[in-house]
Amino acid sequence: KAGVTQTPRYLIKTRGQQVTLSCSPISGHRSVSWYQQTPGQGLQFLFEYFSETQRNKGNFPGRFSGRQFSNSRSEMNVSTLELGDSALYLCASSLNTAQETQYFGPGTRLLVL
């Protein structure tokens, strides 16, 4: 089975721009979660989608948004980029509940200049 894939792997943007990151979960997985990883704040939960609905949300500003498609692929969007948005963005997929293993993708490294 193919693992979780994320595209693009690397991205450079400038302040004020917007960006869209994509995550394709493992086949059959319906839950996709997004995390932001930075040296200063560590790993922080952004949001989780299940069956095209946002099921859980972290403490990030409204500039961070996401969606999930009927094939469970998910995208996250960050508008009006700030320097502090530079981070590794990880997505994780699982079947459904918290007791099932979450499999992480390799991440998208975003650099905001």
Added chain:
Amino acid sequence: AQSVTQPDIHITVSEGASLELRCNYSYGATPYLFWYVQSPGQGLQLLLKYFSGDTLVQGIKGFEAEFKRSQSSFNLRKPSVHWSDAAEYFCAVGAKAAGNKLTFGGGTRVLVKP
């Protein structure tokens, strides 16, 4: 609110020696506990998880962890470290009510000396 503390930012261990990584959590109910490993430039890989039952959990790559409710701890151990174990290790807590949201500790970077 859930929180996770990993007191050691860096640990250096000799190859073949034992390793113990500390993790303390704060959560009102019975937590779901996880250990993940991250190699440079990679995503996270699950080493082991605890939901209920036997408090000593066996994982992949020879790792084990013990849940101690009285100490709010979930320490990770490996009897004999290999050079390939050099990586960053993250403890995380989840809960049934939180869906798939995980709260991570700050991580412990493990260096292995030859």
